[in-house]
Amino acid sequence: MNPRSLDHLTTIILRDILNWAAEYLKSHNIPSARLDSEVLLSFVLNKDRTYLYVNSETRIQKSEVRRFKEFIERRGMMEPVSYITGEKEFWSLKFKVTKDTLIPRPETEVLVQTVLDIIRSQKSEVRSQKSEACLERSLKVKNLQSPIFNPIRILDIGTGSGNIAVSIAKESPESHVFTVDKSDSALSVAKENAIIHNVAGRIIFLKGDLYIPFNPPGPLFIKEGKERLFDIIVSNPPYIPTCDIEGLMPEVRDWEPRWALDGGKDGLEIIQKIIKDAPLFLESGGFIAMEIGFGQYEEVSRIISDIDKFHNIKTIKDLSGIERVVTAWKR
Incomplete structure (x- = not known):
């Protein structure tokens, strides 16, 4: 499944879109392809990552697919996940981040x-x-x-x-x-x-x-x-x-x-x-x-x-x- 093949679909099974995203990022040399795909899809759906596994057969709407596809393509250009979502967890708190700020590190x-x-x-x-x-x-x-x-x-x-x-x-x-x-x-x-x-x-x-x-x-x-x-x-x-x-x-x-x-x-x-x-x-x-x-x-x-x-x-x-x-x- 390539990015263009997603456009004509009204809904897509969660498992399939996640597999596509992981393969897409892998082909763009993103080492954390699967993890990044899960994080970005969770963000789009406003769910935690557990939801993705429990509801892998769920269908997601075209608007969500379109937004997720945009996020994945941005990640394929090496844009950090935190800049895509606009947030980063630090000290068990969610912080807003932009390209004007360094992304908080665990260290x-x-x-x-x-x-x-x-x-x-x-x-x-x-x-x-x-x-x-x-x-x-x-x-x-x-x-x-x-x-x-x-x-x-x-x-x-x-x-x-x-x-x-x-x-x-x-x-x-x-x-x-x-x-x-x-x-x-x-x-x-x-x-x-x-x-x-x-x-x-x-x-x-x-x-x-x-x-x-x-x-x-x-x-x-x-x-x-x-x-x-x-x-x-x-x-x-x-x-x-x-x-x-x-x-x-x-x-x-x-x-x-x-x-x-x-x-x-x-x-x-x-x-x-x-x-x-x-x-x-x-x-x-x-x-x-x-x-x-x-x-x-x-x-x-x-x-x-x-x-x-x-x-x-x-x-x-x-x-x-x-x-x-x-x-x-x-x-």
């Missing part, structure tokens, strides 16, 4: 988990030292009237779809996140995701590159009557060396925003800038957490050490055993 969940683990461990330490009443008083911000504003101030640099900021805000109600991105389009997507997941009241969206929205550096908040900076800086920066971009999978190289991938000559250009200026915006005793690429940990650790403003540099591995996240605490 970035390690970054989110790392930040949340540290926040929770800090709360546990405080609880062990104070009564619940004292803890509640210590979590109030004196210069803001709304009770939703709490003292853990987080800066998310290069927020993209907002997946990191939204996930942290969703899990950590005491956190207030400031997100920065140089793309108006990306910020628009991030705002939508914050609204969808009911955390827009605790996230501020700012346009700019890296720390530019906060220049000149200086105290940003009043906390417990004192001028304060950020408690946490988090980022999934571009870290792929420029010379490696052409060797990426076509789905990544030809479709995702290059500025969200390209980390300069050695892949460390943006990472170095973030680390260099972090002490100006980070509270003493606060920490920075960043996603890094394969084999970059030693060099990133050296960059952090050379600044001589941080200590307790650690790395966290992803599920593949790759050192994926680096953390460091400001002295």
Whole structure:
């Protein structure tokens, strides 16, 4: 069955259209042909993938066939599934994505988990030292009237779809996140995701590159009557060396925003800038957490050490055993 042979049919059996799609994608060198076909058909039918197996003899309507055929042809041109559907699951949440945003990766969940683990461990330490009443008083911000504003101030640099900021805000109600991105389009997507997941009241969206929205550096908040900076800086920066971009999978190289991938000559250009200026915006005793690429940990650790403003540099591995996240605490 070829694409044109589908056009004259009023309805098609689900099993047949799925088999056609898998063969079509396979002929276009899509390694995950069957899986992608199932995901796209599930999306078109607004059903889960189990439905496809249980109802393989069901007939689907011509309008659904037409839409599915369009999706499959787009996937055959190497367009990522997430850009076709306009969504990607991350942290068990559905995020809107567009071609203006990097598609969230599973390994970035390690970054989110790392930040949340540290926040929770800090709360546990405080609880062990104070009564619940004292803890509640210590979590109030004196210069803001709304009770939703709490003292853990987080800066998310290069927020993209907002997946990191939204996930942290969703899990950590005491956190207030400031997100920065140089793309108006990306910020628009991030705002939508914050609204969808009911955390827009605790996230501020700012346009700019890296720390530019906060220049000149200086105290940003009043906390417990004192001028304060950020408690946490988090980022999934571009870290792929420029010379490696052409060797990426076509789905990544030809479709995702290059500025969200390209980390300069050695892949460390943006990472170095973030680390260099972090002490100006980070509270003493606060920490920075960043996603890094394969084999970059030693060099990133050296960059952090050379600044001589941080200590307790650690790395966290992803599920593949790759050192994926680096953390460091400001002295």
